Amino acid sequence: MSTGPSSALFDDLRAVLDTDRVRTGATELGLYRKDASNMEGTTSVVCLPRTTDEVAGCVRAAVRHGVPFVARGSGTGLAGGAVPLDGAVVIVTSKMDRVLSVDRVARTAWVEPGVLNLDLSRQVAHLGLHFAPDPSSQQTCSIGGNVANNAGGPHCLAEGVTASHVLAVEVVLPDGTVTVLGGEDPEPPGYDLRGVFVGSEGMFGIATRICVRLVPDPPAIRTLLLDFLDVDDGARTVSDIIAAGMVPAAVEMMDQLCLEAVEGYIHAGLPVDAAVALLVEVVGLPHGVEADVERITRIARERGVRDIRIAADETERALLWKGRKSAFGAIARIKPNYYLHDTVVPRSRLPAVLAQVYEIAARHQLLVLNVFHAGDGNLHPLLVFDKREPGVMERVHAAGEEIVRASVAAGGVLSGEHGIGLEKRDLMGLMFGPVDLAAQAALRDAFDPAGMANPRKVLPSGSACGDLQAVPEGAWI
Amino acid sequence: MDLSSHDHGLPDDGAGADGLGLAELAEEVGVADPVTIAGLATRGGPVPGVRPVMAPVGIVSIRADEMTVRCGAGTPVSELDDALAAVGQSVAIPPTGTVGGALAVGHSGLRRLGYGPIRDTVLQVRYVSAAGEVVTAGGPTVKNVSGFDLCRLLVGSRGTLGFLAEVILRTRPRARYEQWFTSTADPWDLVATLYRPTSVLWDGERTLVLLEGDRRDVDDQARLLGLSPADPPGSLPTGGRWSLPPNELQRLPPTGRFVAEIGVGIVHHEHPPPDRQVDPAVSELHRRIKQRFDPTGRLNPGVSVLDGVG
Numbered sequence: 027m028s029t030g031p032s033s034a035l036f037d038d039l040r041a042v043l044d045t046d047r048v049r050t051g052a053t054e055l056g057l058y059r060k061d062a063s064n065m066e067g068t069t070s071v072v073c074l075p076r077t078t079d080e081v082a083g084c085v086r087a088a089v090r091h092g093v094p095f096v097a098r099g100s101g102t103g104l105a106g107g108a109v110p111l112d113g114a115v116v117i118v119t120s121k122m123d124r125v126l127s128v129d130r131v132a133r134t135a136w137v138e139p140g141v142l143n144l145d146l147s148r149q150v151a152h153l154g155l156h157f158a159p160d161p162s163s164q165q166t167c168s169i170g171g172n173v174a175n176n177a178g179g180p181h182c183l184a185e186g187v188t189a190s191h192v193l194a195v196e197v198v199l200p201d202g203t204v205t206v207l208g209g210e211d212p213e214p215p216g217y218d219l220r221g222v223f224v225g226s227e228g229m230f231g232i233a234t235r236i237c238v239r240l241v242p243d244p245p246a247i248r249t250l251l252l253d254f255l256d257v258d259d260g261a262r263t264v265s266d267i268i269a270a271g272m273v274p275a276a277v278e279m280m281d282q283l284c285l286e287a288v289e290g291y292i293h294a295g296l297p298v299d300a301a302v303a304l305l306v307e308v309v310g311l312p313h314g315v316e317a318d319v320e321r322i323t324r325i326a327r328e329r330g331v332r333d334i335r336i337a338a339d340e341t342e343r344a345l346l347w348k349g350r351k352s353a354f355g356a357i358a359r360i361k362p363n364y365y366l367h368d369t370v371v372p373r374s375r376l377p378a379v380l381a382q383v384y385e386i387a388a389r390h391q392l393l394v395l396n397v398f399h400a401g402d403g404n405l406h407p408l409l410v411f412d413k414r415e416p417g418v419m420e421r422v423h424a425a426g427e428e429i430v431r432a433s434v435a436a437g438g439v440l441s442g443e444h445g446i447g448l449e450k451r452d453l454m455g456l457m458f459g460p461v462d463l464a465a466q467a468a469l470r471d472a473f474d475p476a477g478m479a480n481p482r483k484v485l486p487s488g489s490a491c492g493d494l495q496a497v498p499e500g501a502w503i
Numbered sequence: 504m505d506l507s508s509h510d511h512g513l514p515d516d517g518a519g520a521d522g523l524g525l526a527e528l529a530e531e532v533g534v535a536d537p538v539t540i541a542g543l544a545t546r547g548g549p550v551p552g553v554r555p556v557m558a559p560v561g562i563v564s565i566r567a568d569e570m571t572v573r574c575g576a577g578t579p580v581s582e583l584d585d586a587l588a589a590v591g592q593s594v595a596i597p598p599t600g601t602v603g604g605a606l607a608v609g610h611s612g613l614r615r616l617g618y619g620p621i622r623d624t625v626l627q628v629r630y631v632s633a634a635g636e637v638v639t640a641g642g643p644t645v646k647n648v649s650g651f652d653l654c655r656l657l658v659g660s661r662g663t664l665g666f667l668a669e670v671i672l673r674t675r676p677r678a679r680y681e682q683w684f685t686s687t688a689d690p691w692d693l694v695a696t697l698y699r700p701t702s703v704l705w706d707g708e709r710t711l712v713l714l715e716g717d718r719r720d721v722d723d724q725a726r727l728l729g730l731s732p733a734d735p736p737g738s739l740p741t742g743g744r745w746s747l748p749p750n751e752l753q754r755l756p757p758t759g760r761f762v763a764e765i766g767v768g769i770v771h772h773e774h775p776p777p778d779r780q781v782d783p784a785v786s787e788l789h790r791r792i793k794q795r796f797d798p799t800g801r802l803n804p805g806v807s808v809l810d811g812v813g
Binding site for chain 2: 226269313370403409441444
């Protein structure tokens with residue numbers, strides 16, 4: 027396998043793209059060796075295609091030279107999914123950033139993979155439509171990346187994650203063939219290859235055009251901030267709301283350390299002395315929304331809520347959401363670095379698992395902030411630290427692994443929306459046995475028998491035929 | 504059945520538990536001879552002349568506060584629906600046959616417009632592979648991106664890749680109020696104007712609309728659009744199930760009785776569906792997947808998910 031620069035490969039790539047869209051400079055290679063995780067790989071060339079044919083040409087050139095390739099959108103992935111291994115050719119889709127068509131009757135759009143998540147919603151806002159998945163990185167993450175990771179976001183509680191919003195994908199398969207998986211019709215013939223492609227983390231090919239569903243903006247919206255003096259009461263309120271037969275558009279939780287950090291950052295009048303606050307959004311037709319607000323208020327009172335703040339207008343609503351979505355930026359006020367996990371636990375286990383998260387962090391002498399999608403049990407514990415402190419990374423990794431293990435032991439899963447990538451690859455055995463992993467490896471093998479698309483991600487070594495591993499720098503194993 | 508809603512009995516939704524006899528099904532499937540899976544025969548039944556097996560029957564647990572249910576794939580949908588109704592919930596699976604049969608065929612019900620497709624209901628499956636092993640795919644929580652999505656692969660795979668044995672499904676709250684209405688207005692105007700109707704059916708002349716939610720909202724919407732209360736739809740034409748991009752329903756050929764799901768694209772038609780083409784690359788992926796999941800072709804032999812497709 028070639029891992030060094032290859033002038034023949036570069037020549038072939040330059041025949042596909044203009045010379046200036048095949049980059050081999052040290053600075054750029056350095057940038058594309060990593061994503062938003064703390065892992066790094068190696069690459070000798072970065073390609074910036076503008077069309078499906080160009081993507082296919084890059085894939086064919088890489089494969090012809092026996093070099094693997096990795097697709098990359100905005101590089102906001104947190105699990106190392108876009109980190110190039112084995113000197114893979116990096117194929118960046120960010121120049122493919124056009125919304126190709128919008129059908130306001132069918133409420134669908136065909137988009138290129140480099141379109142940014144929030145840009146899509148902005149471009150269809152005048153039609154009263156939006157793209158439902160809304161990761162916190164939505165200003166910078168791309169739809170192609172959302173497809174690769176099956177991205178979520180606060181509003182996926184009621185609307186479902188990306189897989190529920192993708193109808194069809196034009197893909198370049200790992201041998202360079204172009205085809206369309208799924209379709210604009212509701213029941214395309216055959217296996218749901220669209221469904222398996224979404225969330226395949228770049229290992230089944232590269233999405234070059236995506237047909238997404240757009241959902242209508244709700245006629246009525248109410249956004250509530252509920253604060254509690256006890257973490258348990260807040261967490262139990264979440265379960266009670268769901269058990270009462272409501273699915274709010276979003277149920278987010280922020281703990282005290284997070285509230286403090288965010289308040290210092292955006293001054294939204296957040297209850298900084300509360301143990302936790304819930305941000306609950308109810309949408310729909312007006313009477314149903316008001317009825318839900320009343321029921322949620324009653325449930326929260328039964329759980330000892332201290333204060334209920336209902337956003338009076340769109341400005342206040344936007345401010346509350348800004349508080350939630352800027353949590354990650356605000357954290358820099360506490361410590362320069364953070365490590366974010368993404369496990370999911372059954373809602374009823376939130377109180378117990380949160381208590382474990384605090385205990386684990388304390389035992390490893392780390393600060394932890396919790397800001398997460400409580401409605402679907404999707405934890406986001408942020409371990410904050412200063413990586414210049416000697417020995418801190420070991421403690422961060424040890425605490426992280428304990429949190430993941432505690433979540434799975436509580437009947438949960440490794441990742442709710444960030445994906446497995448490189449980061450959690452070697453923990454897949456916590457959820458799946460050898461037979462289960464072999465079935466996933468068989469599916470990957472059907473799409474990519476030669477193993478050229480983003481190799482050595484997601485599945486631990488030995489899942490299928492046992493490919494040998496080199497441990498990349500920063501990998502959490 | 505565990506109808507508990509709080510902190511006990513949870514490990515049942517994790518890995519390992521086998522209260523339903525999954526190992527027995529795996530043993531019955533075995534490793535060598537052709538085998539087919541049988542349910543209530545509402546969707547065509549097992550492959551004739553091939554040794555049949557049946558999936559486990561029964562509900563393992565309903566967790567109202569998780570909005571999940573775990574059951575054997577052989578459980579009748581009606582039994583599941585009754586049990587969920589007792590906790591004010593439902594599952595988006597069409598109301599006949601077994602849970603496993605509905606998932607294996609993968610056809611959504613008449614409420615897809617509001618509830619989403621059947622494929623989105625599946626959180627975890629345990630299936631018996633062609634090697635006679637119990638394989639777990641997906642996870643028990645409502646959100647999960649851990650690993651490749653074999654659940655989506657199995658929905659609609661007609662027992663050609665593995666036999667569904669046990670599933671965990673996402674449930675949904677039952678609506679506080681629902682009412683069917685009728686209208687002679689243009690169905691596309693209705694689907695564009697109504698906020699998230701649960702179903703809009705059109706037979707070429709008359710439109711049936713199902714609205715759900717708070718009764719005051721339902722009544723307001725009905726008044727605004729001049730809808731009249733109506734009975735639920737009667738029997739549908741069964742000659743063919745057409746799947747078309749939703750906008751193409753505006754250009755349906757004028758012959759034959761039909762009921763079209765507006766906003767979805769399914770047409771229940773008197774006549775068989777028009778021929779469809781499948782890209783060679785997609786056919787090749789099907790061949791490779793089948794070859795890897797069932798190399799000797801012993802599962803539901805003769806069944807192909809691309810049958811009748813050009």
